[in-house]
Amino acid sequence: MEFSLGMPAAGEPTTDKLFDVIVIGSGPAGLTAALYAARAHLDVLVLTGSDIGGQVALTSEVENYPGFPEGVQGPELVQRMQEQAERFGARVELDTITAVDFQQHPFVLTGYNGNYLARAVIVATGASPRKLQVPGEAELTGRGVSYCATCDGWFFQDKEVVVVGGGDSAMEESLFLTKFARQVTVVHRRDQLRASKILQKRAFANPKIDFIWDTVVTEILGEEKVEAVRLKNVKTGEERVMPIDGVFIFIGHIPNTGIFQGQLEIDERGYLVVDRRMHTNVPGVFAAGEVADPIFRQVVTSAGMGAAAAMEAEKWLAEQKAEQEEREQERAVTA
Ligand SMILES: Cc1cc2nc3c(=O)[nH]c(=O)nc-3n(C[C@H](O)[C@H](O)[C@H](O)COP(=O)(O)OP(=O)(O)OC[C@H]3O[C@@H](n4cnc5c(N)ncnc54)[C@H](O)[C@@H]3O)c2cc1C
Numbered sequence: 001m002e003f004s005l006g007m008p009a010a011g012e013p014t015t016d017k018l019f020d021v022i023v024i025g026s027g028p029a030g031l032t033a034a035l036y037a038a039r040a041h042l043d044v045l046v047l048t049g050s051d052i053g054g055q056v057a058l059t060s061e062v063e064n065y066p067g068f069p070e071g072v073q074g075p076e077l078v079q080r081m082q083e084q085a086e087r088f089g090a091r092v093e094l095d096t097i098t099a100v101d102f103q104q105h106p107f108v109l110t111g112y113n114g115n116y117l118a119r120a121v122i123v124a125t126g127a128s129p130r131k132l133q134v135p136g137e138a139e140l141t142g143r144g145v146s147y148c149a150t151c152d153g154w155f156f157q158d159k160e161v162v163v164v165g166g167g168d169s170a171m172e173e174s175l176f177l178t179k180f181a182r183q184v185t186v187v188h189r190r191d192q193l194r195a196s197k198i199l200q201k202r203a204f205a206n207p208k209i210d211f212i213w214d215t216v217v218t219e220i221l222g223e224e225k226v227e228a229v230r231l232k233n234v235k236t237g238e239e240r241v242m243p244i245d246g247v248f249i250f251i252g253h254i255p256n257t258g259i260f261q262g263q264l265e266i267d268e269r270g271y272l273v274v275d276r277r278m279h280t281n282v283p284g285v286f287a288a289g290e291v292a293d294p295i296f297r298q299v300v301t302s303a304g305m306g307a308a309a310a311m312e313a314e315k316w317l318a319e320q321k322a323e324q325e326e327r328e329q330e331r332a333v334t335a
Helices: 028-039 074-087 149-156 168-177 197-205 299-334
Strands: 018-024 044-047 091-093 097-101 107-111 114-123 127-129 160-164 183-187 209-212 215-221 228-233 239-243 246-249 253-255 285-287
Touching: 018 028, 018 107, 018 299, 028 044, 028 074, 028 114, 028 299, 044 114, 074 091, 114 299, 149 168, 149 246, 160 168, 168 183, 168 197, 168 246, 183 215, 285 299
Parallel strands: 018 044, 018 114, 044 091, 114 285, 160 183, 160 246, 183 209
Antiparallel strands: 097 107, 107 114, 127 253, 215 228, 228 239
16 A cells, blocks of 8 residues: 655645545534544545535534533534634635445545545545434424424423334433423334333333324424424324424434445444444544444534544555555665
8 A cells, every 4th residue: 555645735625635634424423533633634524415514514512512501502612623623724614425435546536526635535424314204303303393302401491392213212301301391202103112011011010101002293383493203193094283383203213334345344234334433444534423333322422532543544545654654764764
Protein backbone atom coordinates (compact mmCIF):
# COMPACT_ATOMS: atom_id res chain seq x y z
CA MET A 1 0.00 0.00 0.00
CA GLU A 2 1.60 3.29 -1.06
CA PHE A 3 1.22 6.07 1.46
CA SER A 4 2.07 9.74 1.26
CA LEU A 5 0.83 12.80 3.05
CA GLY A 6 -0.25 15.90 1.16
CA MET A 7 -2.81 18.60 1.77
CA PRO A 8 -5.31 19.77 -0.85
CA ALA A 9 -5.05 23.57 -1.09
CA ALA A 10 -7.78 25.43 0.78
CA GLY A 11 -10.69 26.35 -1.44
CA GLU A 12 -9.87 23.75 -4.07
CA PRO A 13 -12.58 21.27 -4.97
CA THR A 14 -12.60 18.35 -2.58
CA THR A 15 -13.49 15.71 -5.14
CA ASP A 16 -10.55 13.69 -6.52
CA LYS A 17 -8.32 15.08 -3.76
CA LEU A 18 -6.65 12.78 -1.29
CA PHE A 19 -7.58 13.41 2.37
CA ASP A 20 -6.00 11.84 5.42
CA VAL A 21 -9.43 11.20 6.90
CA ILE A 22 -12.88 11.41 5.43
CA VAL A 23 -15.74 11.33 7.91
CA ILE A 24 -19.07 10.18 6.51
CA GLY A 25 -21.83 11.87 8.51
CA SER A 26 -22.25 15.16 10.37
CA GLY A 27 -23.97 14.08 13.58
CA PRO A 28 -22.29 14.19 17.01
CA ALA A 29 -20.09 11.16 16.20
CA GLY A 30 -18.87 12.52 12.86
CA LEU A 31 -18.25 16.08 14.05
CA THR A 32 -16.41 14.93 17.17
CA ALA A 33 -14.29 12.58 15.07
CA ALA A 34 -13.52 15.52 12.77
CA LEU A 35 -12.53 17.71 15.72
CA TYR A 36 -10.12 15.13 17.10
CA ALA A 37 -8.65 14.28 13.70
CA ALA A 38 -8.20 17.96 12.78
CA ARG A 39 -6.55 18.70 16.12
CA ALA A 40 -4.12 15.85 15.36
CA HIS A 41 -3.07 17.87 12.28
CA LEU A 42 -4.76 15.52 9.88
CA ASP A 43 -6.37 16.78 6.72
CA VAL A 44 -10.06 16.08 7.32
CA LEU A 45 -13.17 16.24 5.18
CA VAL A 46 -16.67 15.72 6.62
CA LEU A 47 -19.42 14.78 4.19
CA THR A 48 -22.66 15.77 5.85
CA GLY A 49 -25.31 13.65 4.17
CA SER A 50 -28.81 15.05 3.85
CA ASP A 51 -29.42 15.35 7.62
CA ILE A 52 -26.93 18.06 8.49
CA GLY A 53 -26.11 17.77 12.19
CA GLY A 54 -27.73 14.34 12.42
CA GLN A 55 -30.68 13.29 14.55
CA VAL A 56 -30.03 15.69 17.38
CA ALA A 57 -30.59 18.59 15.01
CA LEU A 58 -34.21 17.41 14.91
CA THR A 59 -34.88 17.99 18.57
CA SER A 60 -35.49 21.20 20.47
CA GLU A 61 -33.85 20.95 23.86
CA VAL A 62 -30.98 18.67 24.86
CA GLU A 63 -30.67 18.58 28.63
CA ASN A 64 -28.32 15.65 29.12
CA TYR A 65 -25.20 16.75 27.24
CA PRO A 66 -22.57 17.69 29.80
CA GLY A 67 -21.39 21.29 29.92
CA PHE A 68 -24.78 22.87 29.32
CA PRO A 69 -26.42 23.10 32.76
CA GLU A 70 -29.34 25.07 31.34
CA GLY A 71 -29.73 22.71 28.35
CA VAL A 72 -29.01 23.54 24.73
CA GLN A 73 -31.06 23.48 21.55
CA GLY A 74 -30.19 20.42 19.43
CA PRO A 75 -29.37 22.42 16.27
CA GLU A 76 -27.21 24.83 18.29
CA LEU A 77 -25.27 21.97 19.87
CA VAL A 78 -24.31 20.42 16.55
CA GLN A 79 -23.64 23.82 15.01
CA ARG A 80 -21.16 24.47 17.83
CA MET A 81 -19.60 21.04 17.25
CA GLN A 82 -19.18 21.87 13.57
CA GLU A 83 -17.63 25.29 14.30
CA GLN A 84 -15.22 23.68 16.74
CA ALA A 85 -14.09 21.11 14.16
CA GLU A 86 -13.76 23.79 11.47
CA ARG A 87 -11.73 26.01 13.79
CA PHE A 88 -9.01 23.34 13.68
CA GLY A 89 -9.17 22.99 9.92
CA ALA A 90 -11.78 20.31 9.19
CA ARG A 91 -13.68 20.93 5.97
CA VAL A 92 -17.40 20.23 6.06
CA GLU A 93 -19.15 19.71 2.76
CA LEU A 94 -22.66 18.89 1.73
CA ASP A 95 -22.74 15.59 -0.13
CA THR A 96 -24.19 12.14 0.39
CA ILE A 97 -22.09 9.05 -0.24
CA THR A 98 -23.83 6.58 -2.50
CA ALA A 99 -21.08 3.95 -2.89
CA VAL A 100 -17.75 3.06 -1.31
CA ASP A 101 -14.77 1.03 -2.46
CA PHE A 102 -12.72 -0.18 0.48
CA GLN A 103 -10.97 -2.89 -1.57
CA GLN A 104 -8.42 -0.40 -2.89
CA HIS A 105 -6.25 2.16 -1.08
CA PRO A 106 -6.60 5.12 -0.97
CA PHE A 107 -10.27 4.35 -0.33
CA VAL A 108 -12.74 5.71 -2.87
CA LEU A 109 -16.06 7.22 -1.81
CA THR A 110 -18.58 8.16 -4.44
CA GLY A 111 -21.05 10.97 -3.80
CA TYR A 112 -23.40 13.06 -5.92
CA ASN A 113 -20.59 15.59 -6.51
CA GLY A 114 -17.99 13.00 -7.58
CA ASN A 115 -15.33 10.75 -6.07
CA TYR A 116 -13.47 11.40 -2.82
CA LEU A 117 -10.17 9.75 -1.87
CA ALA A 118 -9.16 8.95 1.69
CA ARG A 119 -6.29 7.29 3.47
CA ALA A 120 -8.62 6.53 6.39
CA VAL A 121 -12.39 6.65 6.69
CA ILE A 122 -14.58 7.14 9.74
CA VAL A 123 -18.13 5.98 9.16
CA ALA A 124 -20.61 7.96 11.30
CA THR A 125 -23.79 7.58 9.29
CA GLY A 126 -25.98 7.01 12.35
CA ALA A 127 -29.27 5.22 12.46
CA SER A 128 -32.73 6.38 11.68
CA PRO A 129 -35.67 5.56 13.92
CA ARG A 130 -38.15 3.52 11.96
CA LYS A 131 -41.03 5.82 11.09
CA LEU A 132 -44.75 5.14 11.26
CA GLN A 133 -45.14 6.97 7.97
CA VAL A 134 -48.51 8.46 8.84
CA PRO A 135 -49.75 12.01 8.20
CA GLY A 136 -48.61 14.49 10.87
CA GLU A 137 -45.59 12.46 11.98
CA ALA A 138 -42.90 14.42 10.12
CA GLU A 139 -44.54 17.81 10.73
CA LEU A 140 -44.84 17.28 14.51
CA THR A 141 -41.46 15.59 15.16
CA GLY A 142 -39.84 17.50 18.04
CA ARG A 143 -43.24 19.05 18.83
CA GLY A 144 -44.80 16.15 20.65
CA VAL A 145 -43.67 13.33 18.37
CA SER A 146 -40.50 11.72 19.72
CA TYR A 147 -38.34 8.68 19.14
CA CYS A 148 -36.39 8.99 22.40
CA ALA A 149 -37.96 8.83 25.88
CA THR A 150 -34.61 9.37 27.64
CA CYS A 151 -34.28 12.60 25.68
CA ASP A 152 -37.79 13.97 25.70
CA GLY A 153 -39.64 12.28 28.60
CA TRP A 154 -38.88 15.21 30.90
CA PHE A 155 -41.04 17.50 28.77
CA PHE A 156 -44.13 15.42 29.49
CA GLN A 157 -44.44 15.98 33.24
CA ASP A 158 -48.01 15.15 34.25
CA LYS A 159 -49.07 14.79 30.60
CA GLU A 160 -50.71 11.91 28.77
CA VAL A 161 -48.69 10.15 26.10
CA VAL A 162 -49.10 7.32 23.63
CA VAL A 163 -46.31 4.81 23.02
CA VAL A 164 -46.41 2.97 19.70
CA GLY A 165 -44.76 -0.47 19.64
CA GLY A 166 -44.75 -3.78 21.47
CA GLY A 167 -41.11 -4.78 21.75
CA ASP A 168 -38.48 -4.40 24.47
CA SER A 169 -37.73 -0.76 23.60
CA ALA A 170 -41.40 0.17 23.69
CA MET A 171 -41.80 -1.40 27.15
CA GLU A 172 -38.53 -0.01 28.54
CA GLU A 173 -39.38 3.45 27.30
CA SER A 174 -42.99 3.20 28.55
CA LEU A 175 -41.74 2.33 32.02
CA PHE A 176 -39.28 5.22 31.85
CA LEU A 177 -42.01 7.62 30.74
CA THR A 178 -44.11 6.79 33.83
CA LYS A 179 -41.56 8.81 35.83
CA PHE A 180 -42.96 11.90 34.14
CA ALA A 181 -46.26 11.27 32.43
CA ARG A 182 -49.59 10.97 34.22
CA GLN A 183 -50.69 8.22 31.85
CA VAL A 184 -48.86 6.13 29.25
CA THR A 185 -51.04 4.30 26.74
CA VAL A 186 -49.32 1.63 24.67
CA VAL A 187 -50.89 1.24 21.23
CA HIS A 188 -49.95 -2.10 19.70
CA ARG A 189 -51.04 -3.58 16.42
CA ARG A 190 -51.24 -7.13 17.79
CA ASP A 191 -53.09 -8.65 20.76
CA GLN A 192 -49.88 -9.49 22.61
CA LEU A 193 -46.45 -7.97 23.13
CA ARG A 194 -43.17 -9.08 21.60
CA ALA A 195 -41.26 -7.76 24.62
CA SER A 196 -39.47 -10.09 27.04
CA LYS A 197 -41.64 -11.61 29.79
CA ILE A 198 -39.93 -9.66 32.56
CA LEU A 199 -40.58 -6.33 30.83
CA GLN A 200 -44.17 -7.33 30.09
CA LYS A 201 -44.68 -8.20 33.74
CA ARG A 202 -43.33 -4.86 34.88
CA ALA A 203 -45.40 -2.94 32.34
CA PHE A 204 -48.64 -4.82 33.20
CA ALA A 205 -48.02 -4.20 36.91
CA ASN A 206 -47.52 -0.46 36.46
CA PRO A 207 -50.77 1.39 37.21
CA LYS A 208 -49.76 4.30 34.95
CA ILE A 209 -49.55 2.08 31.84
CA ASP A 210 -52.55 0.86 29.90
CA PHE A 211 -52.85 -0.90 26.55
CA ILE A 212 -54.89 -0.58 23.41
CA TRP A 213 -54.59 -3.83 21.46
CA ASP A 214 -55.00 -4.67 17.77
CA THR A 215 -54.75 -1.00 16.96
CA VAL A 216 -52.59 1.24 14.78
CA VAL A 217 -52.05 4.99 14.71
CA THR A 218 -53.18 6.23 11.30
CA GLU A 219 -52.68 9.98 11.81
CA ILE A 220 -51.13 12.39 14.29
CA LEU A 221 -53.16 15.55 14.69
CA GLY A 222 -52.18 19.03 15.88
CA GLU A 223 -51.30 22.50 14.65
CA GLU A 224 -48.28 23.75 16.64
CA LYS A 225 -47.91 20.58 18.71
CA VAL A 226 -49.46 17.14 19.09
CA GLU A 227 -53.10 17.32 20.15
CA ALA A 228 -54.51 13.88 19.27
CA VAL A 229 -53.98 10.62 17.41
CA ARG A 230 -56.36 8.87 15.05
CA LEU A 231 -56.55 5.16 15.93
CA LYS A 232 -57.83 2.25 13.90
CA ASN A 233 -58.68 -1.19 15.22
CA VAL A 234 -57.17 -3.61 12.69
CA LYS A 235 -59.72 -6.35 13.48
CA THR A 236 -62.97 -4.36 13.50
CA GLY A 237 -61.89 -1.42 11.30
CA GLU A 238 -63.34 0.94 13.91
CA GLU A 239 -61.69 4.39 14.01
CA ARG A 240 -61.55 7.03 16.75
CA VAL A 241 -59.65 10.16 17.71
CA MET A 242 -57.85 10.10 21.05
CA PRO A 243 -56.72 13.43 22.57
CA ILE A 244 -53.07 13.16 23.70
CA ASP A 245 -50.05 15.36 24.55
CA GLY A 246 -47.27 13.25 23.06
CA VAL A 247 -46.55 10.30 20.80
CA PHE A 248 -43.45 8.16 21.36
CA ILE A 249 -42.64 5.82 18.51
CA PHE A 250 -40.52 2.73 19.20
CA ILE A 251 -40.93 0.42 16.27
CA GLY A 252 -37.24 -0.15 15.70
CA HIS A 253 -34.14 1.58 14.41
CA ILE A 254 -32.60 1.29 10.99
CA PRO A 255 -28.81 1.74 10.97
CA ASN A 256 -27.67 3.59 7.87
CA THR A 257 -25.43 0.83 6.55
CA GLY A 258 -26.95 0.09 3.14
CA ILE A 259 -23.98 1.46 1.19
CA PHE A 260 -21.55 -0.70 3.17
CA GLN A 261 -23.12 -4.05 2.27
CA GLY A 262 -20.40 -6.31 0.88
CA GLN A 263 -17.69 -3.85 1.99
CA LEU A 264 -17.81 -3.99 5.79
CA GLU A 265 -18.92 -6.58 8.32
CA ILE A 266 -22.51 -5.93 9.35
CA ASP A 267 -24.36 -7.80 12.10
CA GLU A 268 -27.73 -9.50 11.79
CA ARG A 269 -29.53 -6.32 12.93
CA GLY A 270 -27.77 -4.21 10.31
CA TYR A 271 -25.19 -2.48 12.58
CA LEU A 272 -21.53 -2.17 11.60
CA VAL A 273 -19.33 -4.53 13.59
CA VAL A 274 -16.47 -2.74 15.38
CA ASP A 275 -14.00 -3.81 18.02
CA ARG A 276 -13.50 -1.90 21.27
CA ARG A 277 -11.23 0.52 19.43
CA MET A 278 -13.74 1.39 16.72
CA HIS A 279 -11.94 -0.62 14.01
CA THR A 280 -14.15 -2.26 11.41
CA ASN A 281 -12.98 -5.44 9.69
CA VAL A 282 -11.18 -3.31 7.05
CA PRO A 283 -7.90 -1.79 8.29
CA GLY A 284 -8.12 1.99 8.00
CA VAL A 285 -11.91 2.10 8.15
CA PHE A 286 -13.39 3.01 11.52
CA ALA A 287 -16.97 3.47 12.67
CA ALA A 288 -18.52 5.53 15.46
CA GLY A 289 -21.89 6.46 16.88
CA GLU A 290 -25.27 4.91 16.29
CA VAL A 291 -24.22 3.16 13.08
CA ALA A 292 -22.27 0.80 15.34
CA ASP A 293 -24.25 1.14 18.57
CA PRO A 294 -27.60 -0.58 19.07
CA ILE A 295 -27.48 0.00 22.83
CA PHE A 296 -26.78 3.52 24.15
CA ARG A 297 -27.88 5.80 21.29
CA GLN A 298 -27.10 9.14 22.95
CA VAL A 299 -25.28 12.28 21.87
CA VAL A 300 -22.63 11.89 24.53
CA THR A 301 -21.91 8.23 23.76
CA SER A 302 -21.85 8.88 20.01
CA ALA A 303 -19.48 11.81 20.46
CA GLY A 304 -17.26 9.62 22.67
CA MET A 305 -17.10 6.93 20.01
CA GLY A 306 -16.25 9.61 17.43
CA ALA A 307 -13.32 10.82 19.52
CA ALA A 308 -12.08 7.24 19.97
CA ALA A 309 -12.37 6.47 16.24
CA ALA A 310 -10.35 9.57 15.33
CA MET A 311 -7.62 8.76 17.85
CA GLU A 312 -7.36 5.26 16.41
CA ALA A 313 -7.37 6.59 12.84
CA GLU A 314 -4.52 8.95 13.69
CA LYS A 315 -2.53 6.09 15.20
CA TRP A 316 -3.20 3.84 12.21
CA LEU A 317 -2.12 6.55 9.75
CA ALA A 318 1.09 7.18 11.69
CA GLU A 319 1.88 3.45 11.61
CA GLN A 320 1.26 3.31 7.86
CA LYS A 321 3.49 6.32 7.31
CA ALA A 322 6.29 4.83 9.43
CA GLU A 323 6.05 1.53 7.54
CA GLN A 324 6.22 3.34 4.23
CA GLU A 325 9.26 5.33 5.30
CA GLU A 326 10.95 2.10 6.35
CA ARG A 327 10.20 0.57 2.94
CA GLU A 328 11.61 3.65 1.20
CA GLN A 329 14.78 3.51 3.29
CA GLU A 330 15.21 -0.18 2.46
CA ARG A 331 14.74 0.59 -1.24
CA ALA A 332 17.30 3.42 -1.02
CA VAL A 333 19.83 1.08 0.65
CA THR A 334 19.37 -1.68 -1.95
CA ALA A 335 19.34 0.75 -4.94
C1 LIG B 1 -35.94 13.64 18.20
C2 LIG B 1 -34.69 13.14 18.85
C3 LIG B 1 -34.31 13.68 20.04
C4 LIG B 1 -33.14 13.25 20.65
N1 LIG B 1 -32.78 13.85 21.82
C5 LIG B 1 -31.63 13.45 22.44
C6 LIG B 1 -31.21 14.05 23.67
O1 LIG B 1 -31.88 14.93 24.21
N2 LIG B 1 -30.06 13.59 24.21
C7 LIG B 1 -29.29 12.60 23.66
O2 LIG B 1 -28.25 12.28 24.19
N3 LIG B 1 -29.68 12.01 22.51
C8 LIG B 1 -30.82 12.40 21.90
N4 LIG B 1 -31.23 11.78 20.73
C9 LIG B 1 -30.36 10.72 20.18
C10 LIG B 1 -29.17 11.38 19.45
O3 LIG B 1 -29.64 12.35 18.55
C11 LIG B 1 -28.34 10.33 18.71
O4 LIG B 1 -27.88 9.39 19.63
C12 LIG B 1 -27.12 10.95 18.00
O5 LIG B 1 -27.51 11.98 17.14
C13 LIG B 1 -26.37 9.88 17.20
O6 LIG B 1 -25.28 10.51 16.60
P1 LIG B 1 -24.53 9.91 15.33
O7 LIG B 1 -23.53 10.94 14.94
O8 LIG B 1 -24.06 8.54 15.60
O9 LIG B 1 -25.64 9.75 14.20
P2 LIG B 1 -26.75 10.71 13.62
O10 LIG B 1 -27.05 11.82 14.53
O11 LIG B 1 -27.83 9.79 13.19
O12 LIG B 1 -26.06 11.36 12.32
C14 LIG B 1 -25.84 10.59 11.18
C15 LIG B 1 -25.25 11.50 10.11
O13 LIG B 1 -24.86 10.69 9.01
C16 LIG B 1 -25.26 11.31 7.83
N5 LIG B 1 -25.37 10.30 6.79
C17 LIG B 1 -26.16 9.19 6.76
N6 LIG B 1 -25.96 8.52 5.61
C18 LIG B 1 -25.02 9.22 4.91
C19 LIG B 1 -24.38 9.04 3.64
N7 LIG B 1 -24.69 8.00 2.85
N8 LIG B 1 -23.46 9.95 3.22
C20 LIG B 1 -23.14 11.00 4.01
N9 LIG B 1 -23.69 11.21 5.23
C21 LIG B 1 -24.63 10.33 5.65
C22 LIG B 1 -26.56 12.01 8.17
O14 LIG B 1 -26.85 13.03 7.23
C23 LIG B 1 -26.21 12.54 9.55
O15 LIG B 1 -25.54 13.77 9.42
C24 LIG B 1 -32.38 12.21 20.09
C25 LIG B 1 -32.77 11.63 18.88
C26 LIG B 1 -33.91 12.10 18.27
C27 LIG B 1 -34.34 11.50 16.94
